[in-house]
Amino acid sequence: MLEIKGLKARVEDKEILRGIDLAIRAGEVHALMGPNGSGKSTLANVLAGREDFEVTAGTVTYDGADLLACSPEERARKGIFLAFQYPVEIPGVNNTYFLKAALNALREARGEPELDSVDFLQLVRERVKLVGLDETLLQRPVNAGFSGGEKKRNEIFQMAVLEPRFAILDETDSGLDIDALRSVADGVNRLRSPARAMLVVTHYERLLEYIVPDFVHVLHQGRIVRSGGKELARELEERGYAWLDGASRNGRSAAPAEKSAARKSKG
Amino acid sequence: MGANTLAEPFIEDFARAESALRAPASPWLHPVRKAAVSRFRESGFPGRRDEEWLYTSVARVLGAGFRSTPAGAPPPAVAAGAVARARLLGAEAPLIVFVNGAFRRELSRLEALPDGVVLESLGAALAAGGGRLEPRFARRLLAEERLGAGAPPRADEAFAALNTALFEDGVLFETAPKRRAERPVEILYLTAGVAQPAAIHPRNLFVIGAESRATLVETYASIDAGAAHLTNALTEVWIEPGASFEHYKIAREGPAAAHVAAQRTRQGARSSYATWFVALGGRVVRNEITLSIEGEECESGLFGIYVATGERHVDNHTLIHHVAPRCHSREIYKGILADRATGVFSGKIHVHQDAQKTDAKQSNDNLLLSDGATANTRPRLEIYADDVRCTHGATVGQLDAAALFYLRSRGLSLAEARELLTRAFADELFLQIESLELRARLEGLVHASLPAAGAP
Amino acid sequence: MADSNRDIEALANREYKYGFVTEIDSETLPRGLNEEIVRAISERKTEPEWLLEWRLKALRHWLGMTEPSWPNVRHPPIDYQDIIYYSAPKQKARLENLDQVDPELLATFEKLGISLEEQKRLSGVAVDAVFDSVSVATTFKDKLAELGIVFCSFSEAVQSHPELVQRYLGSVVPYTDNYFASLNSAVFSDGSFCYIPAGVRCPMELSTYFRINAANTGQFERTLIVAEPNSYVSYLEGCTAPMRDTNQLHAAVVELVALERAQIKYSTVQNWYPGDKDGKGGIYNFVTKRGACRGRGSKISWTQVETGSAITWKYPSCILQGDDSVGEFHSVAVTNHHQQADTGTKMVHIGKNTRSTIISKGISAGRGQNTYRGLVKVQKGAEGARNFSQCDSLLLGDRCGAHTFPYIEVKNPTAKVEHEATTSRIGEDQIFYCNQRGISTEDAVTLIVNGFCKEVLSELPMEFAVEARNLLGISLEGSVG
Secondary structure (H helix, E strand, O other): OEEEEEEEEEEOOEEEEEEEEEEEOOOOEEEEEOOOOOOHHHHHHHHHOOOOOEEEEEEEEEOOEEOOOOOHHHHHHOOEEEEOOOOOOEEEEEHHHHHHHHHHHHHHHOOOOOOOHHHHHHHHHHHHHHHOOOHHHHHOEEOOOOOHHHHHHHHHHHHHHHOOOEEEEEOOOOOOOHHHHHHHHHHHHHOOOOOOEEEEEEOOOHHHHHOOOOEEEEEEOOEEEEEEOOHHHHHHHHHOOHHHHHHHHHHOOOOHHHHHHHHHHHO | OHHHHHHHHHHHHHHHHHHHHOOOOOOOHHHHHHHHHHHHHHHOOOOOOOHHHOOOOHHHHHOOOOEEOOOOOOOOOOOHHHHHHHOOOOOOOOEEEEEOOEEOHHHOEOOOOOOOEEEEEHHHHHHOOOHHHHHHOOOOOHHHHHHHOOOOOOHHHHHHHHHHHHOOOOEEEEEOOOOEOOOOEEEEEEEOOOOOOEEEOOEEEEEEOOOOEEEEEEEEEEOOOOOOEEEEEEEEEEEOOOOEEEEEEEEEOOOOOEEEEEEEEEEOOOOEEEEEEEEOOOOEEEEEEEEEEOOOOOEEEEEEEEEEOOOOEEEEEEEEEEOOOOOEEEEEEEEEEOOOOEEEEEEEEEEOOOOOOOEEEEEEEEEEOOOOOEEEEEEEEEEOOOOOEEEEEEEEEOOOHHHHHHHHHOOOOHHHHHHHHHHHHHHHHHOOOOOHHHHHHHHHHHHHHOOOOOOO | OHHHHHHHHHHHOOOOOOOOOOOOOEEEOOEOOOHHHHHHHHHHOOOOHHHHHHHHHHHHHHHOOOOOOOOOOOOOOOOHHHOEOOEEEOOOOOOOOHHHOOHHHHHHHHHOOOOHHHHHHOOOEEEEEEEOOEEEEEOOHHHHHHOOOEEEEHHHHHHHOHHHHHHHOOOOOOOOOOHHHHHHHHHOOEOEEEEEOOOOEOOOEEEEEEEOOOOOEOEOEEEEEEEOOOOEEEEEEEEEOOOOOOEEEEOOEEEEEEOOOOEEEEEEEEOOOOOOOOOOOEEEEEEEEEEEEOOOOOEEEEEEEEOOOOEEEEOOEEEEOOOOOEEEEEEEEEEOOOOEEEEOOEEEEOOOOOEEEEEEEEEEEOOOEEEEEEEEEEOOOOOOOEEEEEEEEEEEOOOOEEEEEEEEEEOOOOOEEEEEEEEEEOOHHHHHHHHHOOOOHHHHHHHHHHHHHHHHHOOOOHHHHHHHHHHHHHHHOOOOO
């Protein structure tokens, strides 16, 4: 479904992604872990098409087509969904109205007719239960005045309504207490299906106890330095990320290419 | 023309005093004075339709007319007790005193000045050769230069032009770079023994050196309460990069006095500035502050409180130019108006095109305590940059009836309840002052000026 | 956001849809302004002597005035002697019904989306259409007449209800009021007149569509609405003009009189030609609108959506004379490209317990300059007066300006006046968030702008709210960078 090859990206003069290779097939859930500043959110945003980041090398292929050539809304219409780490407030714009505009834009792109208000409301009611979002929030402006937890639930709620084929969850667990985390994870798990892939970006292993991934990747200084099964997450929880720093400290004076080689051999 | 009739005496004053005003050691100064008087002659005073003087009539400011006192008049005697009463700070703080515009060394207390701090007579500094002051003197703000140098004279600058032409003395305050002066210094402008309506034009120059820190209190007061005099002050303030300056100005002249003042401040990068205006006296007061924020990442605070009773008129006029990006300004003015008094607030925030990420907040709240009192307020935003956060708010109202009732239900008399709430309205502003001592002294001063609580 | 910028430019540069010219025979007076022209206008309209005298007094007063310079707008000087003050579609005689209206004219209104023919069949909105300087057709007159409501062109009212016109004309906006009101008083050619008798609730929206067609012509219409005690009327005006590369002057006067417990709701969707993207051409819209709440408990609400005109200069105002009377002002003003708007309101509180609300939403894009200027004045006797003002600005792009100049004057201690203003912009993160949900940049901007204006749009009558929303989209979409 998604294939990333040699992806490099920078913001202003700072190179953040330094060569990412990753393949995700339909039905799979991949977890992307790593310390702060390793480039996790950058990768999530680059995949969604955020133009603050400049892609300097590499390719991303989605369903066999070049994803990087698409605008953010084209990507969304192809079924890519980003649950934001910091969902944006849009004052004055009603949450339900916003979601209806989004869903109909997606449906139009898929050649489906617009959903009328009755059907839409029915869908919303059904999905809002799935994530345990307070229904009164639907009538409020998008994310405006929502608590941190409400914003995250709202993201998963939108995902439930928009039914993406490839969902990226960017630090969806940050700022959630354990109950909220459980119910958000619950919502996500119900959306798992053989046709749908997910990339779960997280700093902690905690979320992965609830959303159990098929694969775990460790990102460090813009590269995937290790990949493995779900047990890798537990290992990271026990060892922390410090060993990565140690690895890079050893290689700090070396040229970038050698550095990566050095790190790979240690990991 | 009415405005010309009012202007003529000042032009005569200049002609009469011109030779006495020459400072041979500062040859650059006289052309500056000549240019100012010619600009004043051309513009005249602002008329009734001048947007910047919409609510204050120059005729009312000038009343029967004021004349400069001829040079060489004998200095009036002033008792030490009178000086002490006019002070805000304690006796140990450094002090410079002017009486009727003239420096009085024997009343001042300058021996306690810390190293690296200059507090002296500007007139004396110019007479001794003020070449180093020239680049700092009578300069236009960066914002104004951008808006067009060499613009024709404007009537709303008439008083400032007059000050430049006619000033005799004032304060030179300087702090050396990196000098952290923790203790405040004080300036007193007193009037005493004024026989005829006298015009006094104090001139101040404050230079806060890079990375230095200073606090200054400036008070204007009349020793003879009934004396009619005009104070027309002009203060130029330079805040160098990284410097921090707190400035408190208190106007508490007698009920026959007119007070017109302009304060023009430039802020360099990463500097911080808080300027207070506390208006408690005077028949007519017009205080202008123009702040030009010229370096990035500055913090600025403009705070004002005006209390007016009787027929008094207080006009607060502020203009903040956000020229540089990423600066943060707060402006809060509060008015307490009783009897037939009028309070005016006219404050503009001008965000220039390059001043992205500006964060500016402005508010003006007025409490009307009597039927005859008037509040005119004009908070203005003029914004030419898109990535900014600017808000302003203004309110006019009376004491909250529910709060009054609550206090009375707890046993306070109506008068006590009114007094308490009026004080609380003012005190809220003083929370902005970090120094507890200064806060307490200012609170005390303002409380003593509040109108006696009458019936609702 | 290179791609979205391109979209935005394409959208922002979308052609003005109403910019066509109608080929029609007109009777036009020579350029320039003097007593002869005023007399000629009055004569064409077979006006009574008192009205001619009133016009002449206004002209003489105007000649002694100078154009105001205080608005925060800039334009080259207007040559008032180079303007045609009267241009009327030629017609044979007085029209008895729509069938006698020139089909070209009807087609024009059809094109504007105002089907006068349709009006005969559909209920809901009664329309008076003003083409250049004269009213060409008014629909539903008979049905309204059954209720005693008079809704006709101003010239017609002068003939049919002279006593009402004489009594109220200039009673809210005197001919000495301001430069453009004086000019209008001298040369006004037509407009709408509306009278609601006591106790009558007007069952439909009354609406006037103004159209400037002829070149080099000024439009000077005058609207007068009188609501007798306990009556109600909702009135809407819409405005369009052809695209011409010279500026045209529109200086209208609107006077509203609401008597005891009467309510007038006055809505405007103003879409005069704004000029092209380089600022060439467009209408100068210098308008005086004022309503007097003359009785206890009367209410006047102004709602305006201003997207057109090169320069807008207008302050729909309420004089709250009657005790307990209410004034409202809801405004959306959009400036794009080189448009300038200096608009706001005046709320003058005279009666006791009078209340006013001001909600102003200014949107600036391109090099547009948008100024809110409003006066809230509480006079001495206005015990218990209340005002709340909220002025918000939205900036799209870094070459535009948003300015807020409230004037608050309070002379009564029991009054409570509150003013708040904010400035914001559409953030790139908001656009990206919408994009990520599949919403295009232009739709995202429309969504956000409509959200920003929601409180004002909800005041518009339903059928016009939709029109206004579309208009906002067209005027602005996406000047975000």
